[in-house]
Amino acid sequence: MAIGSSNAHDMHMPAIKVRVAPFRWLAVLVGCVIFLVLILLRNPYKPIDSDVTTEIAERLNEDASKLRWSLSRAQQWYSSQPWYLGANYLPSTAVNVLEMWQDDTFDEETIKRELDWASKRLQMNIMRVFLHILLWMNNPTKFFQHVDTFLSIAKQNNIKVMLVLFDECWNEDPKLGQQLNPIPGVHNSRWVRCPGQSMVLNRTSWPLIEQYTTDVINHYKSDNRVAVWDLYNEPECSKQIRVVLPLLRYIYKAARSVADVEQPMTIGIAKWPLTTPLAKFELAASDIISFHSYGPLANVIANVSDLRQVQLGRPILCTEWLARTFGSTLFTHIDFFQRENIGAIHWGLVAGRSQTYYQWKSPEGAPMPKMWFHDVLYSNGTAFSALEEKLYSEIKHEKVSK
Ligand SMILES: *[C@@H]1O[C@H](CO)[C@@H](O)[C@H](O)[C@H]1NC(C)=O
Ligand SMILES: *[C@@H]1O[C@H](CO)[C@@H](O)[C@H](O)[C@H]1NC(C)=O
Ligand SMILES: *[C@@H]1O[C@H](CO)[C@@H](O)[C@H](O)[C@H]1NC(C)=O
DSSP states (O other), rough: OOOHHHHHHHHHHHHHHHHHHHHHHHHHOOOOOHHHHHHHHHOTTOOOSSSSOOOHHHHHHHHHHHOOOOOHHHHHHHHHHHEEEEEEOOOOTOSHHHHHHHHTOOHHHHOOOOOOOHHHHTOOOEEEEEEHHHHHHHHHHHHHHHHHHHHHHHHHHOOOEEEEEEOOOOOOOOOOSSOOOOOOTTTTTTOOOOHHHHHHGGGHHHHHHHHHHHHHHHTTTTTTTTTEEEEOOTTTSSSHHHHHHHHHHHHHHHHHTTOOOSSEEEOOOOOTTTSHHHHHHHHOOSEEEEEEEEEEEEEHHHHHHHHHHHSSTTOOEEEOOOOOGGTOHHHHHHHHHHHHTTTEEEOOBBOOOTTTTOOOOOTOOOOOOOSSSSBBOTTTSSSSSSHHHHHHEEEEEOOOOO
């Protein structure tokens, strides 16, 4: 049986060879096509994450940059400001932005206590704070009342505030009312996006987004307790730039439609390279440049030189950093930020319900880490690191002139 079939096989060899050759070529061809497609998909210069062509995007960016401050106005503004040192702030008793601002959980006492620590012990002079459209939609009077209270407490502590209007990170479905308790061990387990996925996808709701933007900016545009407007935190965070970039452009237009705004506007660069449609828009739209970087100092230095190459002379703030286990620490970074006159706003002041002392991917039930990821103080005020507190208290705050 074996011999017989072997013979038959030999007899058919020539015929099989003829058939195999074209298949081989086909396989090579298909391989090449797949390879080319992969190369094209990887190419950051391709406008694959926007729903407009490169030409239209360039024109929109040109329009955006016509609306922003001139270079000299931005520089003038910055020279009148102190060197900013501060944190992204959420009271330790709040699990997310909704819990921070809602009527029954707005915690004035905690805010007073914590901002006092920030100012007196850590010499901080700025806080980056997130707002939420749902609160404004629900009750604009109450919304502004709480923001006013917060700004007054900040002012009593000589702290300026950077207000963030929208945010594309973490849970997509924000809901007013009682918020869920944090998931043990998990970083920022209840943080919510703003406006949230349903409004992002529903263009009928965009005029509301426009109203919120103009109303909030109008309310505080000449209030010197507010230092900077941050229009949208990490628009790429939800990985749907095709939807979010048009919304960002829409929000930007609304923000610029408000007359006589005395504070600069910015949209932070959180992802490199600077050649993506999003990064190009962010750079074209920002009065002052802001960026996020949780990497070691070498990365941040590269980040800054990259930004300075494309935006010569615009003031720069680093509005998110500090990830101790990634090598982003006060000891490694603060000197550079101060020497280069780059405002330094790291993530987290007081450890609390947002649990950002855990790493981003910390699993449910993880024990308290020996080395905190973000945050500086325990909720009772004790510093995570006495050495860090000492360094904060010794920072000399004369403005470095460049
Ligand atoms: C879209 O938004 C509008 C305006 O807020 C709202 O009336 C409508 O119900 C929303 N549609 C959906 C499908 O959620
Ligand atoms: C900027 O920093 C990030 C990490 O925070 C890094 O991924 C990126 O490559 C850096 N950019 C440059 C130009 O080095
Ligand atoms: C604050 O809390 C930390 C952690 O629970 C503890 O180690 C520290 O002793 C407390 N400090 C004071 C002053 O109670």
